[in-house]
Amino acid sequence: MSLKKTRAGLAALTVTGLALGLAACGGGSDDDATAAAGGDDLVTVGFVAVGPEGGWRTANENNIKTAFSKEAGFDLKYSPATDGSQNSQITAFTSFIDEEVDVILLSATEATGWEDVLGKAQEAEIPVLLLDRGIEPDDDSLYATHIGPDNYSISVSAAEWAIKTFPEGANYVVLEGPAGLSVVNERNRGWDDTMADATGFTKLESQDANWSTDEAKKVFETMLKAHNNDIQLVFAQNDEMGLGAAQAVEAAGLTPGTDVKIITIDGTKAALQGLIDGQLSFVAEYNPLFGDLAVDLVNRLLAGETIESNYVVDSVTFDSPEAAEAALPTREY
Ligand code: AHR
Numbered sequence: 001m002s003l004k005k006t007r008a009g010l011a012a013l014t015v016t017g018l019a020l021g022l023a024a025c026g027g028g029s030d031d032d033a034t035a036a037a038g039g040d041d042l043v044t045v046g047f048v049a050v051g052p053e054g055g056w057r058t059a060n061e062n063n064i065k066t067a068f069s070k071e072a073g074f075d076l077k078y079s080p081a082t083d084g085s086q087n088s089q090i091t092a093f094t095s096f097i098d099e100e101v102d103v104i105l106l107s108a109t110e111a112t113g114w115e116d117v118l119g120k121a122q123e124a125e126i127p128v129l130l131l132d133r134g135i136e137p138d139d140d141s142l143y144a145t146h147i148g149p150d151n152y153s154i155s156v157s158a159a160e161w162a163i164k165t166f167p168e169g170a171n172y173v174v175l176e177g178p179a180g181l182s183v184v185n186e187r188n189r190g191w192d193d194t195m196a197d198a199t200g201f202t203k204l205e206s207q208d209a210n211w212s213t214d215e216a217k218k219v220f221e222t223m224l225k226a227h228n229n230d231i232q233l234v235f236a237q238n239d240e241m242g243l244g245a246a247q248a249v250e251a252a253g254l255t256p257g258t259d260v261k262i263i264t265i266d267g268t269k270a271a272l273q274g275l276i277d278g279q280l281s282f283v284a285e286y287n288p289l290f291g292d293l294a295v296d297l298v299n300r301l302l303a304g305e306t307i308e309s310n311y312v313v314d315s316v317t318f319d320s321p322e323a324a325e326a327a328l329p330t331r332e333y
Contacts, residue, residue, distance in 0.1 A: 169200015
């Protein structure tokens with residue numbers, strides 16, 4: 001265990017010890033212990049984030065910020081990418097190493113190109129946790145752990161729903177997230193591997209619509225025109241793009257859910273409302289709420305524990321308006 005981990009580990013243990021001491025004397029709570037530790041023993045966490053991107057991203061980053069609170073013993077330094085650029089993330093990542101933070105959290109805007117800075121973090125003995133987005137090639141010796149839902153199996157469940165819904169097959173298109181992202185590659189693999197065994201399905205084309213409702217509407221309008229509206233199914237890799245495709249269907253004088261069925265991934269409130277209203281037909285959750293798990297893993301890492309290289313966050317699917325109606329009142333994002 002490195003000095004840094006020992007220092008932070010001792011800090012964590014000190015706060016805990018104080019808490020136990022104060023509690024034993026009936027002298028107070030964890031807050032008192034943190035205060036007694038002078039607050040300057042907070043574990044510093046550099047969060048190399050994506051930044052504003054859509055409903056899922058906002059929910060995920062807010063959940064991380066809430067979990068890594070000062071009350072929980074953390075000083076979280078949030079650094080969103082500039083215009084989604086990997087260069088800005090690498091600059092922030094390098095700065096956090098220079099600042100000698102205790103831990104780095106990374107949600108990568110690109111899958112490749114991380115070996116160098118991850119190697120520098122290793123040399124500095126700063127553990128790195130990958131949140132949501134992975135790296136390619138995946139070398140788990142370069143990071144402490146990855147936390148996120150399983151994109152591959154989520155896309156398999158989407159494809160299995162499509163095969164069940166269209167027993168005679170269908171013409172379909174895919175609206176992808178930006179090229180070069182691990183989640184896009186994983187979602188494509190899960191879908192394509194499952195559809196490979198299906199009969200009667202034709203993938204007419206797939207295009208990047210940049211996670212965006214407006215871009216997805218434009219892209220799908222063009223696709224409908226190019227294929228004389230003979231498209232029965234859309235696999236949209238996030239909610240915003242699926243809702244944009246629904247707008248294109250209506251603009252073409254067609255009916256979403258009847259003429260064109262749309263699948264999305266994320267499970268935001270907007271998507272569940274779209275399922276209730278008939279714009280969408282299948283919504284696969286990609287659960288963004290794993291901040292508490294990330295905190296637990298950081299605490300265990302800094303206390304010198306060995307943890308797994310990957311933690312899958314459970315996610316559910318919604319295949320009917322009734323399922324969405326039942327879930328919507330308690331949805332957290
Ligand atoms: O990496 C997760 C993806 O990024 C989500 O599915 C999408 O909505 C977000 O922008």
